[in-house]
Amino acid sequence: MNRRQILLGTGGALVTAALGAVAWRAATGTMSEYEDYTARLRAPLSPDIADVIRHATLAANSHNTQPWRFRVTKNAIEMRPDPSRRTPAVDPDDHHLFVSLGCAAANLAIAAGASGRPGEATIDNEMVRYAFMTTSPHDEPLLYAIGRRQSTRSEYDGRAVPTADLATLQAAAAVPGVDLVIVTDPARVAAIRDLVIVGNDAQMRDAAFMRELKSWIRFNPRSAMASGDGLFAAASGNPSLPTALGGVAFDRLFEASTENDRYARQIASSAGLAVFVAEQADPAHWIKAGQACQRFALEATRLGLKLAFVNQPVEVAALRPELARLIETTRRPDLVLRFGYGPTLPFSPRRRVSEVLSS
Incomplete structure (x- = not known):
């Protein structure tokens, strides 16, 4: 679940001057339009079950591929992976696809409960089923x-997170079958940083990886709103x-x-790293890792923290054993997040609910 940035320097400003502001806006759209679009995507929850799925x-x-499909029945919501949105270069075994499904399952349970549909999510190999009852x-x-x-x-401000908040984050991410290792020791953070850089080098030398990454980048608001998916360049500044x-x-x-x-x-600007490790390397446990990660991210957001994935050491298989050694586990690490206090950037696009529903 990685995200790369694009270095464009001052070229954009020079070309803007050459083409003219009107033609530029026609080609790219405006951030004002995009902000209105993302505000609608993130509107408060209504009781409608479609709004639960929106959340x-x-x-x-x-890669913001949104690789999921939802099906609503009388007393349940089912989630399945969407294989048409695989990213085989960065994720050849579909690990991130199932983690993404778990992240959405965590959101689904929270939004459904808030809408008056408390229930329980169960994992059946590659599917999540949220069965609910109806209350207020x-x-x-x-x-x-x-x-x-x-x-x-982006860069964060380097402030440490209070010990009590770290404990709150650990508790929020408690999902059976998943361990969370929070790393704040500078020496271990630096060692994992070095793995991130080695992994980034390896990926950027991989032509298939670079083609796949480029195919998911949305270079302007108009493109991001039209597709409803992908990596919006402005979201990285x-x-x-x-x-x-x-x-x-x-x-x-x-x-x-x-x-x-x-x-x-x-x-270096982050307060620490969070590494998620599931008990087993299979789709069901990858879904659980996603649930734990999403709950961590939501609690971090509630506490005023920012996060970003730095997953190169798990995406490049040769680096996983060294990452495992650094966090003192014998199992395959699943996800790496950095966290700290930082700015708010533009939000990512999303597809319409109608585009992710199955009959």
Whole structure:
């Protein structure tokens, strides 16, 4: 569930001057339009069951592919993976796909309970079934955080998180079958940072990885709103570019050395790292890892923290044993998040509920 950034320098401003502001806006749309769009996506929960699913789709997911399908029955909501949204270069065994499903399942349970549909989510191999009964709506402490959570890919301010808040985060992520290791020791953070950089180098030398990543980047608000998915460039603090120009900039300016420096600064500015480890390496446990990760992210959001995935050490299989050694486990690590106090950036796009529903 990784996210890369695009280094565009001052080229965007120069081309804007050449083309003219009107033509530029016609090609890219405006951030004002995009902010209105994301505000609608993150509107408060209504009692409608479609709104419960809307909240589920605001979960973290790999490359913002939103690889899920929902089916509503009389007293249940079923979630299945959408294989058409696989990312085989970065995720050849569909690990992130099932983690994404688990993240959405965590949101679903919170929103459904708040809407007056308390219940229980069960995992049947590759499917999640949320069976509920109908009561009155009630408060859910993490509900508001669903619309505020984001992967904030910027530098943070370096402040430490209070010990009591770290304990709260650990408790929020408690899911049977999943361990959470919170790393704040500078030496271990630096060692994991080095793995992130080695993994980033390996991925950026992989032509298939780079093609797949580029295919999911949305270089401007108009493209992001039209597709409702993908990695919106402005969500990483990058300028808006027409799609064709953005592709050229990606090919010419997206370099490993620059990205490595960026990752080093971002991790150094973070308060710590969170590593999730499931008991087994199978779809059911990957879904559980996603549930734990999403609950951690929502609690972090409630506490005023920002987060971002730095998953290179789990995506590059050769690096997993060293990451496991650093966090003192013999099992396969599933996810790596950095966390800390930082700014709010533009939110990611989402597809309409009608596009993720199955009959």
